[in-house]
Amino acid sequence: MKHETLLIEGMSCASCAQAVEKAAGKVEGVNNASVNLATEKLALDVDQAFDIRKVEQAVADAGYKVVKPLETITFGISGMSCASCAQTVENATLKLVGEGHASVNLATEKMVVNYNPDAITLADITKAVADSGYEAVVEVRDADTVDKDQEKKEAHIKEMWQRFWISAVFTVPLLYVSMGHMIGLPLPGIIDPMHYALNFSILQLLLTMPVMILGTKFFTGGFRALFKGHPNMDSLVALGTSAAFIYSLYATFRVYMGEIGFAMELYYESAAVILTLITLGKYFEAVSKGKTSEAIKKLMGLAPKTARVMRDGAEVEIPVEAVAVDDVIVVRPGEKLPVDGVITEGLTAIDEAMLTGESMPVEKKPGDRVIGASINKNGMIHYRATKVGKDTALAQIIKLVEDAQGSKAPIAKLADKISGVFVPIVIVLAVLSGLLWYFLGQESWIFALTITISVLVIACPCALGLATPTAIMVGTGKGAENGVLIKSGAALETTHNIQTVVFDKTGTITEGEPKVTDILTTQITEEALLHLSASAEKGSEHPLGEAIVKAAADQNMNLAKVSDFEAIPGYGIKVRIADNNLLLGNRKLMVTNKIEISALEEESHRLASEGKTPMYIAIDEQLAGIIAVADTLKASSAAAIAELHKMGIEVVMMTGDNKRTAEAIAKQVGIDRVLSEVLPEDKAEQVAALQAEGKKVAMVGDGINDAPALAQADIGIAIGTGTDVAIESADIVLMHSDLMDVPTAIELSKATIKNIKENLFWAFAYNVLGIPVAMGVLYLFGGPLLNPMIAGAAMSFSSVSVLLNALRLKRFKTSNK
Numbered sequence: 001m002k003h004e005t006l007l008i009e010g011m012s013c014a015s016c017a018q019a020v021e022k023a024a025g026k027v028e029g030v031n032n033a034s035v036n037l038a039t040e041k042l043a044l045d046v047d048q049a050f051d052i053r054k055v056e057q058a059v060a061d062a063g064y065k066v067v068k069p070l071e072t073i074t075f076g077i078s079g080m081s082c083a084s085c086a087q088t089v090e091n092a093t094l095k096l097v098g099e100g101h102a103s104v105n106l107a108t109e110k111m112v113v114n115y116n117p118d119a120i121t122l123a124d125i126t127k128a129v130a131d132s133g134y135e136a137v138v139e140v141r142d143a144d145t146v147d148k149d150q151e152k153k154e155a156h157i158k159e160m161w162q163r164f165w166i167s168a169v170f171t172v173p174l175l176y177v178s179m180g181h182m183i184g185l186p187l188p189g190i191i192d193p194m195h196y197a198l199n200f201s202i203l204q205l206l207l208t209m210p211v212m213i214l215g216t217k218f219f220t221g222g223f224r225a226l227f228k229g230h231p232n233m234d235s236l237v238a239l240g241t242s243a244a245f246i247y248s249l250y251a252t253f254r255v256y257m258g259e260i261g262f263a264m265e266l267y268y269e270s271a272a273v274i275l276t277l278i279t280l281g282k283y284f285e286a287v288s289k290g291k292t293s294e295a296i297k298k299l300m301g302l303a304p305k306t307a308r309v310m311r312d313g314a315e316v317e318i319p320v321e322a323v324a325v326d327d328v329i330v331v332r333p334g335e336k337l338p339v340d341g342v343i344t345e346g347l348t349a350i351d352e353a354m355l356t357g358e359s360m361p362v363e364k365k366p367g368d369r370v371i372g373a374s375i376n377k378n379g380m381i382h383y384r385a386t387k388v389g390k391d392t393a394l395a396q397i398i399k400l401v402e403d404a405q406g407s408k409a410p411i412a413k414l415a416d417k418i419s420g421v422f423v424p425i426v427i428v429l430a431v432l433s434g435l436l437w438y439f440l441g442q443e444s445w446i447f448a449l450t451i452t453i454s455v456l457v458i459a460c461p462c463a464l465g466l467a468t469p470t471a472i473m474v475g476t477g478k479g480a481e482n483g484v485l486i487k488s489g490a491a492l493e494t495t496h497n498i499q500t501v502v503f504d505k506t507g508t509i510t511e512g513e514p515k516v517t518d519i520l521t522t523q524i525t526e527e528a529l530l531h532l533s534a535s536a537e538k539g540s541e542h543p544l545g546e547a548i549v550k551a552a553a554d555q556n557m558n559l560a561k562v563s564d565f566e567a568i569p570g571y572g573i574k575v576r577i578a579d580n581n582l583l584l585g586n587r588k589l590m591v592t593n594k595i596e597i598s599a600l601e602e603e604s605h606r607l608a609s610e611g612k613t614p615m616y617i618a619i620d621e622q623l624a625g626i627i628a629v630a631d632t633l634k635a636s637s638a639a640a641i642a643e644l645h646k647m648g649i650e651v652v653m654m655t656g657d658n659k660r661t662a663e664a665i666a667k668q669v670g671i672d673r674v675l676s677e678v679l680p681e682d683k684a685e686q687v688a689a690l691q692a693e694g695k696k697v698a699m700v701g702d703g704i705n706d707a708p709a710l711a712q713a714d715i716g717i718a719i720g721t722g723t724d725v726a727i728e729s730a731d732i733v734l735m736h737s738d739l740m741d742v743p744t745a746i747e748l749s750k751a752t753i754k755n756i757k758e759n760l761f762w763a764f765a766y767n768v769l770g771i772p773v774a775m776g777v778l779y780l781f782g783g784p785l786l787n788p789m790i791a792g793a794a795m796s797f798s799s800v801s802v803l804l805n806a807l808r809l810k811r812f813k814t815s816n817k
Contacts, residue, residue, distance in 0.1 A: 281800055349362065548629070
């Protein structure tokens with residue numbers, strides 16, 4: 001038997017849900033069908049070989065539709081050189097995916113696509129990218145892929161450096177030959193332009209040719225993009241340097257024909273210097289890009305490559321990828337654990353600092369959970385693998401960081417729009433400015449060509465395209481180093497605007513391990529009340545109930561058998577023990593069941609004012625007593641709340657506790673506002689109410705019942721030691737279970753957004769100021785004319801400066817640690 005979940009479209013009421021459930025249940029091979037109207041999902045238990053299309057047809061015949069969830073896949077994109085390229089690839093894919101989505105990240109050279117596999121195939125996507133002039137390859141993420149990526153980046157850096165220094169070997173003497181005599185430097189007589197103009201010209205041509213050949217990729221990529229109607233940065237470089245080179249060839253021909261005056265109109269050195277300087281800029285860019293992804297490399301490096309497993313009674317060493325669930329793994333002292341699991345034999349202490357932030361090794365015994373990539377400090381253990389491959393905690397963290405680094409922040413939209421039309425506008429401006437100077441000003445093709453080449457070469461969409469993704473890559477990587485996993489660029493951007501932080505109480509502000517502190521009775525002994533209450537709570541998973549069961553276990557009580565157990569969310573429980581009906585829960589449970597509680601109400605208020613949670617017990621509709629339970633505060637709670645106050649952020653605590661208890665705890669940690677007696681299903685509504693006040697709200701929680709509120713909030717922050725559902729619903733995950741990481745996340749967001757704004761400002765400012773200067777605006781008013789070689793150097797510097805500014809985030813240090 002296997003389990004399937006389908007998304008259903010078209011249901012509007014319980015009757016619809018019933019119709020879908022009946023239609024699916026009648027299909028042969030379906031053993032069980034259950035519809036959840038709230039989530040609009042149909043859960044099925046079907047035979048192993050069952051064809052799911054039968055259910056799809058049955059649902060369609062009933063008047064509803066099975067909606068296929070979009071699949072997500074990542075492609076590596078090669079051939080991109082600037083933001084304009086990224087925009088071209090993205091637009092080509094967006095046209096194809098329909099209701100899906102595509103996002104290209106220039107810094108990582110990756111594209112994330114959400115698509116309907118029934119409508120299009122991966123081949124369709126790769127073809128669309130190829131038709132736009134680039135190459136897309138489906139990416140499979142594992143340790144080997146990361147190693148290959150690293151090797152590829154290192155090879156690219158090596159190639160760019162080699163291209164630069166070989167180009168420089170030819171460019172430096174070319175610069176001396178072409179420009180040296182203008183500043184009085186001696187030239188050999190054989191190439192004196194006044195007497196041997198042809199030698200002077202041909203030597204420059206010979207020195208330029210190797211540089212042009214080394215820069216072939218600029219021309220092939222640039223002209224291909226231009227002819228496809230999507231010109232990019234390489235197109236600008238190719239046009240500018242080709243114009244300089246072709247005009248110089250023409251001038252050399254005129255010299256050969258005897259017109260030696262053309263020897264002074266050669267542009268070979270401009271073409272060579274521009275290509276050499278841009279290659280140097282590309283080298284620095286490649287080095288800087290490599291540094292932005294160091295966080296992923298560090299995380300990947302944590303996992304061991306092999307594992308020692310028991311097979312047929314013997315230890316066998318196998319690749320970690322070959323470990324299967326339920327394999328028994330042997331780990332000796334000092335070794336890393338290859339995957340997640342549960343200890344079956346041995347006692348040890350394990351260093352989990354890389355995942356939990358816990359500086360001291362944690363004592364472990366049989367039955368305890370262990371995490372892959374943590375370090376076994378002392379004692380040999382055997383443990384059973386429970387999560388392997390992409391399901392391990394480390395793999396999930398790596399995926400979260402990678403997804404975040406590949407995502408876009410909303411702030412990037414402006415840069416994307418501009419980069420999409422940037423290059424065509426620059427080409428038009430370059431040609432127009434050259435023609436205007438020729439016809440209305442200088443009437444010199446040399447002057448007009450200088451203007452045209454300068455405009456083409458100085459314009460750089462790279463800086464615009466790199467401004468946001470590089471900062472997000474470094475910011476999210478830095479977050480991972482600090483135990484703050486930010487899931488997306490949008491979450492990173494939104495976080496810096498947070499005005500109110502809502503904390504769930506149990507397990508978030510408190511440790512989530514309450515203890516029994518007081519037992520008050522009216523008609524039976526304290527031991528009898530504890531015995532009955534613990535027997536009743538044995539079937540409960542509520543932390544308060546667990547505290548009562550633990551208190552009874554500490555006194556070695558044998559618990560009674562329970563029948564008719566009923567959990568009443570937000571109120572308590574109702575059970576039957578022997579011949580007695582027992583109610584155990586909060587004041588609302590007693591009031592709802594018309595139980596008289598006045599005898600202990602004053603004591604209840606006193607306990608609540610001390611920060612304890614009083615739980616009423618009624619036997620056969622008569623109040624029997626109160627058991628008070630207190631949960632200890634986390635050490636970091638008060639400090640984290642104080643830090644948020646320093647940042648001008650309002651702090652709210654939300655809890656199901658009664659008002660007095662909640663306010664007592666709030667007072668201890670300095671919370672501004674308390675939302676007490678909130679039922680689990682009402683938490684999301686409370687967050688929505690705060691948002692209705694016009695506030696940007698972050699919700700911090702760890703339990704299943706926090707998931708809707710985490711999803712409702714502008715930013716959901718899950719404690720990493722909490723449930724998978726809470727972590728799935730959140731935008732940010734705190735791996736250390738330390739509330740000081742909440743202000744850290746907000747500080748990191750502010751620092752990253754500030755960095756992005758700086759990058760965008762300089763990228764825009766560079767082009768807004770640089771292009772008019774290249775067009776000769778300063779020259780109009782008696783100022784200098786921009787040399788194309790200086791333009792090339794400035795263009796390279798703009799991209800490098802944006803990357804270097806983004807890398808400053810690597811020095812981020814939170815003020816609260």
